[in-house]
Amino acid sequence: MLYRVEGIVIRSMDYGENNKIVTLxxxxxxxxxxxxxxxxxxxxKHSSLAQPFTYGEFVYFxxxxxxxxNHGEIIESHHLLREQLDMAAYASYAVELTDRSLQDEEATGFHFEQLNACLSALEQGKDAQIVIHLYEMRILDLSGYAPELEECVSCGNRLGPFKLSPHAGGILCSRCSGKDSSAIPLGEGAYKLLRLFRMMDMRRLGNIQxxxxxxxxxxxxxxxxxxxHLGFQLKSRSFLDQLDKLL
Known part of the structure; x- marks a missing residue:
């Protein structure tokens, strides 16, 4: 059967002497x-279509x-993401996280739009760390693990200060935080951004200081x-952490 699809290359590997296998x-x-x-x-003529992060139209049997x-056309090469080490590291993390969080036949329309917006934001020079954290929240949301950030998951209290309890699935108020000794204290700025990320579409991200x-x-x-909630061991994240230390 012949397929004509728009796709983003999220994985590329050598196959034989001259070929590549890509995951779109x-x-x-x-x-x-x-x-x-x-x-x-x-x-x-197809070498550029096998490059990581390439967004194109692919016709295959x-x-x-x-x-x-059979045929392909590039829509957006995202070549700048491959030319700078730090951008390549962040983009590699985004595509690997996407790859690992999705099943092969899972519906992906919104996933696709969010990943494309993530790569575009990185290429536009927006704060890479903020871009990635917003994208991580979108992946958690799409996987069914987005945290509850509006009220205490234990008692329903909406008055802070709060701590984040990943194990409990959201925030705990000061009266309930003792139920999770590993809960993470939240400063006002971090809490506001987490709540913003929880609801924001990647395509709406502006420049945030x-x-x-x-x-x-x-x-x-x-x-x-x-x-x-996802428990992935990602090679790209290990490299990103090493790069952060160097920078």
Whole structure:
């Protein structure tokens, strides 16, 4: 069967002497594995379609399992994300997180739009850490693990201060925080941003100025939420952490 889809390359691997196999996050058909013959050749007309983060139209034939590319056109290359080490690290984390959180046949229209907006925001020079934390929240939300941030998950109290309890699935007020000794204290800035992230579409993100202290709190919170509910060991996150230390 012949498929024509819009897709983003979220994984690319060598196959044989001259070929590549890419995993696409498509707009309409979930994740799709596609063989691109000759993609490793310098003069191949399809080599650019096999590059990570590329957004394009892909026409491929598939009978069972892996598809084979017939034709493709680039819509947005996102080449700047491959040219800068820090941007490549953040973008690699975003696509790997997407890949690991989705089943192959899962409906992906909104996932696709959010990932494309994430990559575009990184390429536009918006604060990469804020972009990624917002995207992490979208992944948690789409996976069914978004935290409750409006009221205490134990007693329903809406008056702070609060602590974040990933294990409890949201915030705990001062009266209930003793129920989770590992709950994370939330400063006012971090709490406001978490609530904003909980409801915000990636496509609406503007330029946000965030204090370093608040960003560090956000990082701790989002990492704990991801680790608790998704539990992925991501190579790209390990590299991103090493890069953060160097920078």
């Amino acid at each position: 996050l498509t707009k309409t058909n979930g994740k799709a594995g596609v063989l691109i013959r000759g993609a490793k050749k310098v003069k191949s 598939r009978s069972n399992g892996l598809g084979t590319l 965030v204090k370093l202290e608040t960003k560090e709190q956000l990082k701790v919170c989002m990492r704990k939420l991801i680790d608790t």
